[in-house]
Amino acid sequence: MAEFETPTQLVVAANKTREAGYVDVDAYSPIPIEELHHAIGFKHTKLPLMVLIGGLLGGIGGFSLEYWVSAIAYPLNVGGKPLVSWPMFIPVTFECTILGAALTTVFGMIMLNGLPMPYHPVFNVPRFAMASRNRFFLCIEATDQQFDLDRTRAFMNTLGAHEVTTVAE
Amino acid sequence: MAQSNQPLADRMEPVAGSGTPIVIAPGHNFASVTDKISSIVLTTRTPIPYYLALLTAAGLAGLLLMSLSYLVVKGIGIWGNNIPVGWAFDITNFVWWIGIGHAGTLISAILLLLKQTWRTSINRFAEAMTLFAVACAGIFPLFHTGRPWLAYWLFPIPNTMAVWPQFRSPLIWDVFAVSTYATVSALFWYVGLVPDVATLRDRAKGKVAQRIFGMMSLGWRGSARHWHRYETAYLLLAGLSTPLVVSVHSVVSFDFSVSVLPGWHTTIFPPYFVAGAIYSGFAMVLTLAIPMRAIYGLEDFITMRHLQNMAKVMLLTGLIVAYGYGVEAFTAWYSANYYEGFMMMNRLTGPYWPQYWALIFCNVIFPQLLWFKKVRMSVPMLFIMSIIVNVGMWLERFVIIVLSLHRDFLPSSWGMFQPTFWDWSTYVGTIGLFLTLFFLFVRLLPVISIFEMRTIVPEAKVQEGHGH
Numbered sequence: 138m139a140e141f142e143t144p145t146q147l148v149v150a151a152n153k154t155r156e157a158g159y160v161d162v163d164a165y166s167p168i169p170i171e172e173l174h175h176a177i178g179f180k181h182t183k184l185p186l187m188v189l190i191g192g193l194l195g196g197i198g199g200f201s202l203e204y205w206v207s208a209i210a211y212p213l214n215v216g217g218k219p220l221v222s223w224p225m226f227i228p229v230t231f232e233c234t235i236l237g238a239a240l241t242t243v244f245g246m247i248m249l250n251g252l253p254m255p256y257h258p259v260f261n262v263p264r265f266a267m268a269s270r271n272r273f274f275l276c277i278e279a280t281d282q283q284f285d286l287d288r289t290r291a292f293m294n295t296l297g298a299h300e301v302t303t304v305a306e
Numbered sequence: 307m308a309q310s311n312q313p314l315a316d317r318m319e320p321v322a323g324s325g326t327p328i329v330i331a332p333g334h335n336f337a338s339v340t341d342k343i344s345s346i347v348l349t350t351r352t353p354i355p356y357y358l359a360l361l362t363a364a365g366l367a368g369l370l371l372m373s374l375s376y377l378v379v380k381g382i383g384i385w386g387n388n389i390p391v392g393w394a395f396d397i398t399n400f401v402w403w404i405g406i407g408h409a410g411t412l413i414s415a416i417l418l419l420l421k422q423t424w425r426t427s428i429n430r431f432a433e434a435m436t437l438f439a440v441a442c443a444g445i446f447p448l449f450h451t452g453r454p455w456l457a458y459w460l461f462p463i464p465n466t467m468a469v470w471p472q473f474r475s476p477l478i479w480d481v482f483a484v485s486t487y488a489t490v491s492a493l494f495w496y497v498g499l500v501p502d503v504a505t506l507r508d509r510a511k512g513k514v515a516q517r518i519f520g521m522m523s524l525g526w527r528g529s530a531r532h533w534h535r536y537e538t539a540y541l542l543l544a545g546l547s548t549p550l551v552v553s554v555h556s557v558v559s560f561d562f563s564v565s566v567l568p569g570w571h572t573t574i575f576p577p578y579f580v581a582g583a584i585y586s587g588f589a590m591v592l593t594l595a596i597p598m599r600a601i602y603g604l605e606d607f608i609t610m611r612h613l614q615n616m617a618k619v620m621l622l623t624g625l626i627v628a629y630g631y632g633v634e635a636f637t638a639w640y641s642a643n644y645y646e647g648f649m650m651m652n653r654l655t656g657p658y659w660p661q662y663w664a665l666i667f668c669n670v671i672f673p674q675l676l677w678f679k680k681v682r683m684s685v686p687m688l689f690i691m692s693i694i695v696n697v698g699m700w701l702e703r704f705v706i707i708v709l710s711l712h713r714d715f716l717p718s719s720w721g722m723f724q725p726t727f728w729d730w731s732t733y734v735g736t737i738g739l740f741l742t743l744f745f746l747f748v749r750l751l752p753v754i755s756i757f758e759m760r761t762i763v764p765e766a767k768v769q770e771g772h773g774h
Binding site: 143144145151166167168169171172173177179182203207210211213218226228229239240242245249253255260265270 | 504524534535549
């Protein structure tokens with residue numbers, strides 16, 4: 138794991154790491170950095186699609202509930218309106234769509250990120266506490282195919298880092 | 307740089323020669339931003355004035371508890387509600403609190419989508435304000451039902467009576483809208499907190515603090531993959547919250563506009579209510595921001611630029627609300643509808659004319675001072691303005707509700723409404739609850755979004771063209 142002082146250094150290093158062929162790489166920063174996920178090779182997240190589906194399910198569920206209640210389970214003649222008075226069903230359908238989408242967004246994001254994960258090996262590095270303050274880290278996982286402790290360490294030393302440490306399991 | 311005694315950020319320091327005040331005072335970096343904001347939470351010595359303030363607020367919240375308990379035991383008769391004025395302080399307060407909540411969502415969601423970086427230092431506590439305001443709002447529909455222990459009847463759940471809610475009613479739409487709004491606001495707020503709580507976890511000294519922050523942060527470690535999904539989720543939530551906030555107050559306005567009462571049955575209500583909500587919400591944000599930045603020395607982060615921008619939004623929404631009042635008056639005349647015309651004359655000259663004219667003063671006349679730069683740059687004036695606007699918006703809801711109810715179509719049904727002690731105590735009690743929650747939030751969680759503030763310091767910019 139290499140420590141950097143600015144986001145620019147981290148992005149440059151991440152690009153070099155990706156070009157060197159390393160795939161199982163992660164970067165840690167106290168701020169979201171737009172260029173960074175491209176630099177480590179993480180392109181696409183399924184989250185937006187999940188949210189769309191969640192929203193649609195919510196909307197369909199809400200409308201179905203209203204339909205079933207108003208036309209089948211407890212039909213009432215309210216002001217002579219038809220039983221399936223769909224314009225009046227729109228507010229609840231809309232709210233259920235938003236609710237479905239929002240719940241999917243939050244819980245989808247949390248679960249896709251694998252959280253909650255109270256323990257992770259990087260927390261064993263004392264300097265890592267700075268990752269939530271003002272330091273930036275790049276970590277090459279040992280599960281990467283090209284990983285070799287000495288060669289990878291030598292490579293990381295060429296990245297211009299402030300400090301390179303080995304992360305224990 | 308320090309040529310006067312004014313705090314740095316209160317002066318008109320130019321940004322690239324543009325002459326506009328700054329969003330964040332110069333001289334900050336990741337570390338200083340982090341330390342300044344987290345020090346409010348992590349300090350081991352809580353100042354005595356904080357305890358006094360919290361105690362006072364908690365006392366008022368206790369008054370709320372007393373009022374609600376007495377209400378449940380004795381019934382709605384302890385309030386001034388009667389026939390014809392079936393809704394009075396209860397629904398006035400409900401709409402007032404929900405309206406206040408809307409500014410938080412607007413600042414978090416809509417200003418994010420519009421890429422307005424000045425939202426950064428105010429969005430966290432504005433969202434907290436929303437959450438607590440919605441909590442206070444929700445008390446009223448729940449308890450004004452008379453038999454609140456039957457509140458579950460409002461929800462579409464299978465029951466032994468084989469009865470279901472009636473979905474063509476705005477009152478049910480309210481149930482869904484406000485519940486969704488509360489849920490989504492809470493989620494949005496919590497998601498925003500996760501990286502900041504991770505910062506607090508890493509910096510906390512005490513074991514208890516570390517454990518609690520650790521659990522709340524879900525093990526967040528700032529991984530780039532996580533940040534990417536996080537930012538995607540944040541934008542999606544903002545995109546969802548924007549139509550949500552507009553729809554919620556529109557649905558609240560439907561409580562009135564779907565009825566047939568003069569003064570209620572008007573199509574201008576949805577946009578009028580939403581504009582009014584933003585108006586009172588920004589006023590409340592100013593009411594909270596001005597003391598907070600002074601007490602905790604946050605002028606570098608909540609600068610004159612923020613206060614000015616909020617003042618401008620207040621002026622804009624105030625003008626929209628004033629237009630709404632004008633349209634109501636015009637329609638009352640132009641429609642040639644006898645009852646509509648009477649409703650308007652009753653507002654201007656009837657028994658509640660002091661409330662109506664106070665409303666016009668507070669919402670329309672006094673805020674015109676905001677056209678003047680001197681007023682917008684004066685912090686005390688902005689504070690007074692924010693209080694007056696909030697009072698005016700409360701009066702607006704009172705006027706809409708009570709005046710249309712107390713004299714409608716048939717003179718034999720007319721009546722008067724007098725608030726009782728318990729009406730006031732419940733209202734003041736909810737203010738106490740709001741302040742209690744807010745003070746706890748200020749002490750226990752970061753009032754400004756730390757990670758977002760980090761993104762606007764100069765060193766956060768990634769320099770282009772470095773050997774890609």
